[in-house]
Amino acid sequence: MKRNSRSTVTLAHDPLVRGLGWASLALGVPQVVSPYGFTRALGTAPALRNRWTGAAIGVRELTAAAGLLGRPHPAWLWTRVGGDAMDLALLARALMNRDGRGSARTMAATAATSAIAAADVYAAVTRTFRSSPLELTSTVTVGKSPDEAYEFWQRLDRLPEFMTHLDEVRATGPGTSHWTATAPFGRTVEWDAETTEDVPGQRIAWRSLKGADIDNSGEVRFLPAPGGRGTEVHVRLRYDLPAGALGKAAARWFGEEPHQQLDDDLRRLKQVMETGEVIRSEGAPGGKRARSEFPQHPARPLSEEELKEALS
Amino acid sequence: MKATCWTGRNSVEVQEVPDPSILNSRDAVVKVTSTAICGSDLHLLDGYVPTMQNGDIMGHEFMGEVVEVGPGVDPARIRVGDRVVVPFPIACGACSACQAELYSCCENTNPNAGIAEKLFGHPTAGIYGYSHLTGGFAGGQAEYARVVLADVNALRVGSGFTDEQVLFLSDILPTGYMGAEMCDIQDGDVVAVWGAGPVGQFAMDSARVLGAEKVIAIDKEDYRLQMAAAQGYETIDFRNTDVRSALLEMTGGRGPDKCIDAVGLEATHGAGHIDLYDRAKQAVRSETDRPHALRQAITSCRSGGIVSVIGVYGGMIDKFPAGAWMNRSLTLRTGQCHVQRYMKPLLRLIERGAIDPTRVITHRLPLTEAPRGYELFKHKRDNCEKVVLTP
Numbered sequence: 001m002k003r004n005s006r007s008t009v010t011l012a013h014d015p016l017v018r019g020l021g022w023a024s025l026a027l028g029v030p031q032v033v034s035p036y037g038f039t040r041a042l043g044t045a046p047a048l049r050n051r052w053t054g055a056a057i058g059v060r061e062l063t064a065a066a067g068l069l070g071r072p073h074p075a076w077l078w079t080r081v082g083g084d085a086m087d088l089a090l091l092a093r094a095l096m097n098r099d100g101r102g103s104a105r106t107m108a109a110t111a112a113t114s115a116i117a118a119a120d121v122y123a124a125v126t127r128t129f130r131s132s133p134l135e136l137t138s139t140v141t142v143g144k145s146p147d148e149a150y151e152f153w154q155r156l157d158r159l160p161e162f163m164t165h166l167d168e169v170r171a172t173g174p175g176t177s178h179w180t181a182t183a184p185f186g187r188t189v190e191w192d193a194e195t196t197e198d199v200p201g202q203r204i205a206w207r208s209l210k211g212a213d214i215d216n217s218g219e220v221r222f223l224p225a226p227g228g229r230g231t232e233v234h235v236r237l238r239y240d241l242p243a244g245a246l247g248k249a250a251a252r253w254f255g256e257e258p259h260q261q262l263d264d265d266l267r268r269l270k271q272v273m274e275t276g277e278v279i280r281s282e283g284a285p286g287g288k289r290a291r292s293e294f295p296q297h298p299a300r301p302l303s304e305e306e307l308k309e310a311l312s
Numbered sequence: 313m314k315a316t317c318w319t320g321r322n323s324v325e326v327q328e329v330p331d332p333s334i335l336n337s338r339d340a341v342v343k344v345t346s347t348a349i350c351g352s353d354l355h356l357l358d359g360y361v362p363t364m365q366n367g368d369i370m371g372h373e374f375m376g377e378v379v380e381v382g383p384g385v386d387p388a389r390i391r392v393g394d395r396v397v398v399p400f401p402i403a404c405g406a407c408s409a410c411q412a413e414l415y416s417c418c419e420n421t422n423p424n425a426g427i428a429e430k431l432f433g434h435p436t437a438g439i440y441g442y443s444h445l446t447g448g449f450a451g452g453q454a455e456y457a458r459v460v461l462a463d464v465n466a467l468r469v470g471s472g473f474t475d476e477q478v479l480f481l482s483d484i485l486p487t488g489y490m491g492a493e494m495c496d497i498q499d500g501d502v503v504a505v506w507g508a509g510p511v512g513q514f515a516m517d518s519a520r521v522l523g524a525e526k527v528i529a530i531d532k533e534d535y536r537l538q539m540a541a542a543q544g545y546e547t548i549d550f551r552n553t554d555v556r557s558a559l560l561e562m563t564g565g566r567g568p569d570k571c572i573d574a575v576g577l578e579a580t581h582g583a584g585h586i587d588l589y590d591r592a593k594q595a596v597r598s599e600t601d602r603p604h605a606l607r608q609a610i611t612s613c614r615s616g617g618i619v620s621v622i623g624v625y626g627g628m629i630d631k632f633p634a635g636a637w638m639n640r641s642l643t644l645r646t647g648q649c650h651v652q653r654y655m656k657p658l659l660r661l662i663e664r665g666a667i668d669p670t671r672v673i674t675h676r677l678p679l680t681e682a683p684r685g686y687e688l689f690k691h692k693r694d695n696c697e698k699v700v701l702t703p
C-alpha cells in the first residue's frame with residue numbers, strides 16, 4: 001500500500017500558501033527595518049512603548065515567510081494564525097487606549113488584520129485536513145484461469161461478498177453501477193460509478209461519478225501466474241478522502257492499516273472463488289467482518305440470537 | 313451441550329454451551345463418540361499459544377456420527393448417519409497447498425489469516441480448538457462438533473473398527489507417521505526419537521514400519537520409556553544420561569542417521585542451569601519456545617542426516633545450533649501434520665495389524681472428567697500416556 005499524503009511538494013505549489021508566505025515577507029521586512037515608522041503608520045504607536053515589539057513581530061513574520069516559502073508545512077500556517085491572534089489583541093488594546101490620534105488608521109488596520117486572519121485560518125484548516133488521496137494495492141493468486149477470474153469481477157456485483165465495507169454493487173446500465181457501502185456509526189455512503197475500461201480476461205477499471213460521497217476509483221488486473229499456478233489478481237483502489245471531520249471518520253472506516261483490510265478482502269475473494277463461500281468460524285462468524293471483531297466471539301457455538309446477527 | 317472450555321492459563325472447565333450449527337453450506341455436525349487430549353492441548357493449557365479466549369472449546373482429536381449436513385455437502389461423500397474421523401487441520405481441498413497435499417498449510421480455511429500472517433509470515437490452515445490464531449474454530453472435546461467443509465475433512469470408517477482403533481487417525485498417528493516419513497528411512501538407519509509421549513510412540517512405530525534398523529526413545533518418564541521398551545525400542549533417560557554420548561555409544565560413534573523431535577516448545581532439560589536459562593527467557597517473552605530437544609537432535613544427528621520436527625513450536629527460539637546444521641549438511645524437515653494425506657493408508661495399516669494405535673491409551677474418562685484428564689496427562693500422574701474422553 002502507498003499513501004500519498006499532503007506533502008511539502010504539494011504545499012510548495014499551493015498558490016494560497018505561497019501568497020501568504022509572500023505577505024509575511026512583505027509585512028516582516030519593513031517592521032524589522034523600521035519598527036517605529038511601521039507601527040506609527042498603523043496608528044498603534046502609543047500602545048507600543050517598546051519599539052522592539054514591532055521588531056519582534058517583524059522577525060516572526062520573516063520566520064513564517066521563510067517556512068512557508070522554503071519548507072512549507074501546515075504548522076507554518078498555524079504559526080500565522082497564532083500571530084494574527086496576537087496582532088488583533090495588540091490592535092484591540094490600541095483601540096481602547098487611543099488618544100484620538102490615528103484611531104481611524106487603527107480601525108482600518110484591525111479590519112485588514114481580521115481579513116488576513118480569516119485567510120490564514122482558512123488556509124491552515126484546509127491545508128491540514130485537506131482531501132488526500134489514499135491509494136491501496138494488494139494482490140492474491142487464485143486457482144482459476146484469468147478468464148474465470150475476469151468473469152467473476154466483470155459485473156462488479158459480487159464484490160460485496162468479500163469486501164468488508166461494501167453492502168451492494170448493482171449494475172444500473174451498460175458500464176454503470178450503483179455502490180452502497182457502510183461507513184462508521186451506521187452511516188451509509190452511496191455513489192454511482194462507471195466502468196472506464198473493460199478488457200476481457202485482463203483488466204477492469206471503474207471510477208465514481210460526480211456527486212459521490214467519497215470520490216474513488218479502482219482497477220483490477222488479471223495476470224496468468226507462472227507454471228500454471230492460476231491467476232494473479234492485482235487490485236488498486238484510490239479514495240479521495242474528504243477534508244475535515246468527515247475525512248477523519250472515513251480514515252477510521254479504513255482502520256489503522258487500510259492495506260490490511262484490502263489484503264483480507266482478497267483472501268476472502270480467494271475463498272469465494274476456490275471454495276464457494278467465505279469461511280466462517282465460531283470465533284469469526286461474521287465472515288468478512290472477522291478482523292473488526294477482535295477480541296472475537298469465543299470459539300464455541302453461537303446462541304440463536306448471536307447466530308441471527310452473525311448471519312444477517 | 314457439554315464442552316471442555318479453556319477458562320484461562322492452567323484452567324479448563326466442562327461448561328454448558330449452545331449446540332453447534334451449520335455456518336457454511338459445506339459444514340456437517342457430528343455427535344462426538346470419542347475424543348482425546350493431545351500434547352498440543354497442553355501448550356494451550358500452559359498459555360504458550362497466544363490468542364486463546366475465555367470460553368474457547370478445546371480439542372482437535374475427535375470422531376463421531378454425522379447428525380446434520382449443510383446444503384452444499386456432496387452426498388456422495390458425506391451423509392447423515394456416517395461414522396467419521398475428523399482430521400485436525402481444516403483443509404479446503406482446492407487451494408494450491410491442498411492440491412500439493414500440504415493440508416495444514418491450506419490457504420483458505422483460516423478466517424484470522426491476517427493475524428497468523430503477522431506471526432508466521434504467511435498464514436496457516438484453520439485448526440479446531442486451537443486458538444484464534446488458527447481461526448477460532450470450536451474444538452471437539454464436546455458432545456457435538458461442527459465439521460468445516462465436511463466433504464474434505466471427514467474420513468468415513470466402517471463398523472469393523474472400534475473407536476479406539478481409528479480415533480488417532482485424527483492427529484497423533486498420522487503425525488508420528490509423517491515424522492518418520494520425513495526421515496526418508498534407508499536400509500540400516502538408526503532413528504532416535506525425542507519424546508516418548510503418544511506422538512513419539514507412533515513416530516517410533518512408524519519408523520519401524522518404514523524399515524528402521526534400530527529405534528531409540530529419549531525421555532525422562534520411566535513409564536513412557538518402558539512403554540517404548542516393551543515394543544523393542546532402546547531407551548535413554550535424559551535425566552541421568554548424557555544423551556549425545558549415549559547415542560554415539562549406541563551407534564558405533566556414527567550418531568543416529570535420523571532424528572525426530574516429538575517434544576516441541578515445552579521441552580525440559582536434564583541440566584538445570586540450561587533449563588533455567590530458557591525458562592527465564594520464556595518468562596520475559598524474549599524467547600517463546602524452549603528448544604532443548606531440537607538443539608540436541610541437531611547436534612546428535614550424524615552428518616548428512618535428517619532432523620524431522622513434529623513437536624510444535626510457536627514463535628522464536630534462542631541458541632539455534634546453526635553451525636552444526638549448516639556445516640554438517642543436515643536436513644531439517646517439519647510441519648503440522650497433513651493428516652488428510654495419511655488417513656486412508658494408515659487405516660489400511662491398522663486393518664492389517666501393522667500398527668496398533670490402542671496401545672498408547674492409558675485412561676478412559678467421561679467427558680465431564682476432562683479437567684482431571686488434563687491434570688493426569690500434564691503432570692504425568694498415574695502413568696498417564698493418553699486420555700480418551702467419551703461424551
Ligand SMILES: NC(=O)c1ccc[n+]([C@@H]2O[C@H](COP(=O)([O-])OP(=O)(O)OC[C@H]3O[C@@H](n4cnc5c(N)ncnc54)[C@H](O)[C@@H]3O)[C@@H](O)[C@H]2O)c1
Nearest residue numbers: 351352487507509510511575576579580622623624648649
Ligand atoms: N506436528 C503436528 O502436527 C503435531 C500433532 C500433534 C502433536 N504435536 C506435538 O508433538 C509433541 C508431542 O505430543 P504428545 O502428545 O506426545 O505430548 P506429550 O507432552 O505427552 O509428550 C512429550 C514428551 O516429551 C518429553 N520430553 C520433554 N522434554 C524432553 C527432552 N528434552 N528430551 C526428550 N523428551 C522430552 C516429555 O517427558 C513427554 O513425555 C507436542 O509438542 C505436540 O504439540 C504435533
Ligand SMILES: [Zn+2]
Nearest residue numbers: 350351352483
Ligand atoms: Zn494434536
Ligand SMILES: [Zn+2]
Nearest residue numbers: 404407410418
Ligand atoms: Zn486449501
